[in-house]
Amino acid sequence: MATDLIHKDFFNPLFLFSNLRPKYLTPDIELDSLYEIDINGLKERNIKGIIFDVDNTLCPYHGISVDSKVRDSFNQIKEEFRTCVLSNTTSERVQELEKYFGLHVIKSKIKKPRVEPYLEAMEYLGTSPEETAMVGDRLLTDIVGANRAGMLSIKVKPVDFYSDPKVLWLARGV
Secondary structure (H helix, E strand, O other): OHHHHOOHHHHOHHHHHHHOOHHHHOOOEEEOOHHHOOHHHHHHOOOOEEEEOOEOOOEOOOOOOOOOOOHHHHHHHHHHOEEEEEOOOOHHHHHHHHHHHOOOEEOOOOOOOOHHHHHHHHHHHOOOHHHEEEEEOOHHHHHHHHHHHOOEEEEEOOOOHHHOOHHHHHHHOO
16 A cells, blocks of 8 residues: 555644644755765764665665765765664665665664654664764655754755655655
8 A cells, every 4th residue: 555655643633743843844954965965064063973764865766776876975975974774664675775785774663754763773873863964865754853853964855756656755745
């Protein structure tokens, strides 16, 4: 069912009221792509860890390889910061992603944009919210969750917007 792709809380009015506030919906940084991330600027902000969304941030929806346009930047970020992937993907895909990306993939039992997955990722990285950035393409999952967790939120344009199922366009804020 297509609605299984959207977190069930998106249909809960209380969840929507408490999360869809301008302070949560506004990314700290908005870029065209991962390759525009200013590594030195992040270091000046005392960022030590970076959490990545995977689908349409690093690769097209359900892909398992870094988009060629962002590969060099992604590899440089991996060298400079503690990194991991945070995804609402399947357990089977986690293994494929870890093998390809060479990063630990956090598959939390609780889905984004709830705060718990972000806390789990920060625990893995050994960073505090002030030392952590989240890079993602979806406003209503990646950015809202990162902002609620108190970390730096970096929104990038999707690698391949049309690879997402149409129902997920809602989570992107389209």
